[in-house]
Amino acid sequence: MSSITNNTPTAELQRLDAAHHFHPFTDKAGLDRKGARVILRGEGCWLTDSEGHRILDAMAGLWCVNIGYGRKELAETAARQMQELPYYNTFFQTTHVPAIALAAKLAELAPGDLNHVFFAGSGSEANDTNIRLVRRYWQVKGQPERRTIIARWNGYHGSTLGGGSLGGMKGIHAHGGKIDGIEHIGQPYWWGEGGEMDEDAFGLMRAQELEAKILEIGADKVAAFIGEAVQGAGGVIVPPKTYWPEIQRICRKYGILLILDEVITGFGRTGNWFAAQTFDLQPDIITIAKGLSSGYQPIGGSILSDDVAEVVGSGGEFAHGYTYSGHPVAAAVALENLRIMQDEGVVEHVRDTAHPYLAERWARLADHPLVGEAKLVGLMGSIALTPDKARRAKFASDEGTVGLRTRERCFANDLIMRHVGDRMIISPPLVITPEEIDILIERATRSLDESHAGLKADGLLVAKA
Numbered sequence: 001m002s003s004i005t006n007n008t009p010t011a012e013l014q015r016l017d018a019a020h021h022f023h024p025f026t027d028k029a030g031l032d033r034k035g036a037r038v039i040l041r042g043e044g045c046w047l048t049d050s051e052g053h054r055i056l057d058a059m060a061g062l063w064c065v066n067i068g069y070g071r072k073e074l075a076e077t078a079a080r081q082m083q084e085l086p087y088y089n090t091f092f093q094t095t096h097v098p099a100i101a102l103a104a105k106l107a108e109l110a111p112g113d114l115n116h117v118f119f120a121g122s123g124s125e126a127n128d129t130n131i132r133l134v135r136r137y138w139q140v141k142g143q144p145e146r147r148t149i150i151a152r153w154n155g156y157h158g159s160t161l162g163g164g165s166l167g168g169m170k171g172i173h174a175h176g177g178k179i180d181g182i183e184h185i186g187q188p189y190w191w192g193e194g195g196e197m198d199e200d201a202f203g204l205m206r207a208q209e210l211e212a213k214i215l216e217i218g219a220d221k222v223a224a225f226i227g228e229a230v231q232g233a234g235g236v237i238v239p240p241k242t243y244w245p246e247i248q249r250i251c252r253k254y255g256i257l258l259i260l261d262e263v264i265t266g267f268g269r270t271g272n273w274f275a276a277q278t279f280d281l282q283p284d285i286i287t288i289a290k291g292l293s294s295g296y297q298p299i300g301g302s303i304l305s306d307d308v309a310e311v312v313g314s315g316g317e318f319a320h321g322y323t324y325s326g327h328p329v330a331a332a333v334a335l336e337n338l339r340i341m342q343d344e345g346v347v348e349h350v351r352d353t354a355h356p357y358l359a360e361r362w363a364r365l366a367d368h369p370l371v372g373e374a375k376l377v378g379l380m381g382s383i384a385l386t387p388d389k390a391r392r393a394k395f396a397s398d399e400g401t402v403g404l405r406t407r408e409r410c411f412a413n414d415l416i417m418r419h420v421g422d423r424m425i426i427s428p429p430l431v432i433t434p435e436e437i438d439i440l441i442e443r444a445t446r447s448l449d450e451s452h453a454g455l456k457a458d459g460l461l462v463a464k465a
């Protein structure tokens with residue numbers, strides 16, 4: 001029996017963690033020297049660590065704890081389902097009630113004719129499924145040459161080999177390589193890459209890179225385009241309003257499938273059930289995970305249009321699936337999460353209360369001397385840190401130096417706000433109240449002030465030449 005408990009001293013927990021727990025996306029040697037922060041419990045938007053700090057979690061874990069921590073209904077649902085049927089598969093012509101009920105619920109919530117769900121255990125797995133699905137789709141249609149998938153630089157679609165290949169993060173490609181048949185185009189990041197161009201013209205230009213890439217590869221060789229409605233891990237990059245309509249037009253023109261990765265933007269994050277509604281898009285496939293279960297259980301999936309399901313379904317066996325596809329406990333918990341969201345009007349709370357309240361305060365952060373732009377869609381937001389707003393300048397220091405210093409100030413002020421390079425990002429639980437938004441803004445402002453003073457003192461408020 002393990003004698004490690006919540007009462008074990010922090011230093012001992014950190015020692016054991018360093019000795020045996022290899023963390024994802026972490027510099028192991030760096031963390032081992034410092035010791036990981038130990039989180040013990042959560043309630044609503046708040047976390048408590050082993051030192052007794054009460055931390056406002058403005059990231060909802062990893063963009064996922066949408067209904068907040070500590071909901072007993074979800075724990076009770078899991079316990080009930082584990083006693084009834086803890087596991088059964090959905091491979092060999094069998095099914096079970098939680099998978100049926102969740103698939104039917106998702107078909108009801110998803111827009112248009114997105115009526116069929118293929119379950120996975122995570123967002124990465126779901127995107128791996130999507131690679132196979134779209135290639136299989138074209139095989140069954142008698143066009144097996146159509147297998148290239150076009151994605152964006154600085155997109156994020158998970159970190160399995162397939163998901164990491166779809167993503168456009170060179171650091172991920174560098175560790176273990178990238179599968180073939182995936183091409184990348186530029187991201188719609190006006191603030192960072194738009195130069196002298198007008199924002200809308202830039203959005204159009206970046207969308208038209210899709211058409212150029214299709215023509216370069218040959219339209220008869222392209223299977224699909226994949227993108228996040230709003231790039232999350234890339235820095236909460238909100239595309240100019242001209243971008244998505246043009247992408248949709250180009251996909252239609254060349255008959256290319258559109259995969260919208262809604263792992264973050266799904267389930268209320270943008271003020272609608274799906275960002276496809278917020279951006280008025282008709283994707284052929286939507287990737288889901290994270291908020292689907294509010295992170296209480298690992299579950300993901302692909303929601304397919306009638307057309308995709310019919311075509312792939314008419315080709316005989318689709319040779320793909322996971323032991324835990326539609327796992328009954330995960331499915332039951334996800335279903336209960338969606339019930340709570342509907343009964344408590346969580347999406348309406350985002351749209352009518354939390355977003356408007358936060359939007360006004362978030363926009364004002366752009367007046368801070370360290371902040372260049374402040375973006376917010378629903379409850380996902382970002383601010384760009386800059387030494388010179390007029391020029392939208394980057395810092396002379398290595399990218400991420402200022403972001404990391406600012407994040408450390410947030411941590412010290414008991415606020416979890418993440419940095420991506422020199423952008424700061426938030427994605428709080430959707431149930432955040434106006435009072436908690438006030439605390440978020442107050443702590444963020446204090447952290448920015450402290451970071452600004454520290455940068456000045458250390459001579460780092462210098463623009464790149």
Ligand SMILES: *Cc1c(COP(=O)(O)O)cnc(C)c1O
Pocket residue numbers: 121122123124125127156157158159228232233261262263264289290300
């Ligand atoms: C987190 C994320 C994924 C990967 O999901 P995992 O559950 O971590 O595998 C995929 N796409 C997007 C947009 C994400 O944010």
